[in-house]
Amino acid sequence: MRALLAMPAGLPCRMFDADQLARLHTLTGLDPEHTVPALAAAPDQELAEVEVLITGWGSSPVDAAALARMPRLRAIVHTAGTVRFVVTDAVWERGDVLVTSATEANAVPVAEFTLAQILLAGKRSLAQEHRYRRTRRHRAALPEAGLGNHGGVVGLIGASRIGALVAELLRPFDLEVLITDPFASAERVAALGATKVEPRELYARSDVVSLHAPDVPSTQGMVSRELLALMQDGATFVNTARPALVDVDALRDEVVSGRLAAVLDVHDDLAENDPLWDAPLASITPHIAGSQGNELHRMGAAALEEVHRLVHGEPPRYPVDGSARDVSA
Template sequence: MRALLAMPAGLQHRMFTASQLSRLRELAEIDTGRTVPDLSAAEDAELAEVEVLLTGWGSGPVDAAALARLPRLRAIVHTAGTVRGIVTDAVWERGDLTVTSATEANAVPVAEFTLAQILLAGKRTLAQEHAYRRDHRPPTSIAASEIGNHGAVVGLVGASRIGVLVAEHLRSFDVEVLITDPFASAEEVTALGATKVEPEELYARSDVVSLHAPDVPSTRGLVSRGLLALLRDGTTFVNTARPALVDLDALRDEVVSGRIAAVLDVHDDLADDDPLWNAPRASITPHLAGSQGNELHRMGEAALEEVRRLRAGEPPRFPVDGGRRDVSA
């Protein structure tokens, strides 16, 4: 089975360990020492033999022109999350290609990061650390009854793959979990140890609200000024999903005023003078929740498993449905 690393130069060494690359060579006929970032620049003779493309962040689109030169192509194994921008309509129209993604593997560190931020929010760490740095003594402005995770209410906006993982993690803690998602049934939410509620109830009752909805047209601006206004004073809002889902002006107003706290791991480019940078109750991180460093090897392992299944004639573990290819949260 001939395979090709259709990704930016050097990316294979970030996604796979040396051992994993060795196993890849055992599973397929592939040169793991080189990549082909641009399929249009590849030789016709090489592409004519390729059965599997391994793609990743920064890979070029597999369009109709590329497919015309890939007559034996059976599958596109994506080592990252969403395949948007790489898998074009031409792939789905061909009808006989398998597409897989490592989104499930990437969901693991996002859920871990989110869990950590939820628990830290229960301790009111942003407000307490700021006051401690300023006054050099334990803060007295926050009532003891407002601090802690015992009996706290955590609201999850979206029962996506990450939202489900977070809910499962939270079952180990003494917290109440609320979930709002129009596509999840009450029975499905109950099975996660949570309660399904409407958005207004979730925002009004939660001590922490964590966003886990996909970035699709229907969710743009999902977190509105009106919903943010329902948050009680001191609530923490966590966004590891997508910035387009949130009314940034409204969130800025609430956080800069000090009424609520926010953990923003995803955000549009903020101007250098944006007041959020210096807001005491804002944590702004450079998209750290997703796979970093050695966590990338988990995604590489997921891709290896898909290649193994292809070789063995087994169905893929995490196929991408053409009708839902933009859903990655």
């Protein structure tokens, strides 16, 4: 089966370790050192023989012009999450090209990061660290009521693949988990070890609220000023999803005032002088929840499995539904 690494030079060595690249070569005969960053610049003969495109971050779009030069193309195996920047409508309209994504693999580190932040939030670590740095003294009195992860309440907005995985990771802990999601049944939520509630109840009861919803027109601004105002004093809001889902002005007011804490791993629109940067109760990280470093090899392994299945005539594990036209991590 002829395969091609249609991605920027250097990316294969980041996505795949040496053993994985060797297995790719064994399965398809491709040269791990040869990449095609731009399909438009590839020789006609090379594209005419391609059956599988292996794509990733920075890959050029597979448009109608590229498809016309790849009559034997059977599959696009994407090593990253969303395929929206690579797979165009022309691919779906052709109808005979399988598309797979490593979104499930990329969900794992996001869920792990979220779990860590939830447990730290239960200790109110941001507030306690700020107090300790300021006073440089241990508190003489007993810890304040409400601290800790025994009997706390965690609210998850969305039972997406990441939200569901976070719920699963929370099972071993003595925490009550609430989920709000209009598309998830109470039975499905219960199977995750959580309770389905309406948004207002989730915000009002939770010690930590974590956002796991997709960025679509209907969800933009869904975390509103009114809902944030329902959160308890000292509670923490965690966003590893998308910034557009949150009323940032409302969140800024709550965090800068010190009433709420926030963990923000996505924050594309923050100006350099935004007060959130210096707010003691704001943790702002540069989009590190998703796969980093050696975690990329998990996505490489997922893509490698899809190639293996193609070669051996087995059904894909993580096909992308063409009717959805997108997969987000």
